[in-house]
Amino acid sequence: MHNVKVLQSTASAGEKVETNLRSAPIKWLDSLAIDHPDIDADHREILAYFNDIFWPDGRAFGEHIQVSCRGLRECLGNHFRREENLLRDIQYPGLDTHAEHHRILYQRMDELFGQCPAACIEAKPEGCFSELYDLVMDHVVRHDLEFKSFVQESFPSSKQRF
Numbered sequence: 343m344h345n346v347k348v349l350q351s352t353a354s355a356g357e358k359v360e361t362n363l364r365s366a367p368i369k370w371l372d373s374l375a376i377d378h379p380d381i382d383a384d385h386r387e388i389l390a391y392f393n394d395i396f397w398p399d400g401r402a403f404g405e406h407i408q409v410s411c412r413g414l415r416e417c418l419g420n421h422f423r424r425e426e427n428l429l430r431d432i433q434y435p436g437l438d439t440h441a442e443h444h445r446i447l448y449q450r451m452d453e454l455f456g457q458c459p460a461a462c463i464e465a466k467p468e469g470c471f472s473e474l475y476d477l478v479m480d481h482v483v484r485h486d487l488e489f490k491s492f493v494q495e496s497f498p499s500s501k502q503r504f
Contacts, residue, residue, distance in 0.1 A: 367393040374482060376490050378428065378497070384421035385482055391417060392475055411455055418478070422448065425486070432496040434489050443485050447477050 368389045375382050391414035395407055422444040429437045454470050 367397050374487070376486060376493055378493050380424055381421075381428065381486070381493075384417070384424065385486075387417050388414065388421065388478060388482070392471075392478075395471055415451060415455060418448065418451065428493070429489060432492065434492050436489065440485060440489070443481060447481055450477060 370386055370389060374385060376385075391410055394410045395414070422441075426437065426441050426444065429440060434440070451474060454474055457470060
C-alpha cells in the first residue's frame with residue numbers, strides 16, 4: 343500500500359497548504375480563493391469530493407468511492423470548461439498553457455480511474471487517490487492562483503460584485 347503524501351505548497355503570502363490525507367478532512371483556505379464565485383464554488387466542490395472519497399462517514403468502502411470518483415471527474419470537466427471560458431472572456435494571456443494543464447490533468451485522471459473499479463471495491467487505493475489529489479491541488483494552488491490577480495484586475499470589485 344502506498345503512503346499518502348503531504349502536500350505543501352505556498353498558497354499566497356507565505357501561507358502553506360499542508361494536508362495529510364489520512365489525518366483530517368481537507369479544509370478550504372480563503373487564500374485559495376480566486377475571487378470569482380463560480381470558480382471558487384467549483385474549487386470547494388472539488389475539495390468536497392476528495393473529502394467524500396477519503397472520509398466516507400462510516401459508509402462501507404467500495405461502491406460509493408466509484409460514485410464519488412465519477413462525480414469528481416464530471417465536476418472537474420465542468421470546472422475546466424467554465425474556467426477556460428472565463429479566462430477566454432477576460433483575455434488571459436496564459437490561457438493556452440492553462441488549458442493544456444487541464445488536458446494533461448484530465449488525461450491522467452482518466453488513466454487513474456481506468457485502474458479503479460476493482461481496486462476501489464477490494465481496498466482503499468491510497469496511491470491512486472493521493473496522486474490524483476496531488477495533481478488537482480497542485481493545479482489549484484500553483485496554476486489557478488497564477489491568474490488570480492488577472493481576474494481581480496478584470497473585475498476590480500469582484501468581492502462586492504459577485
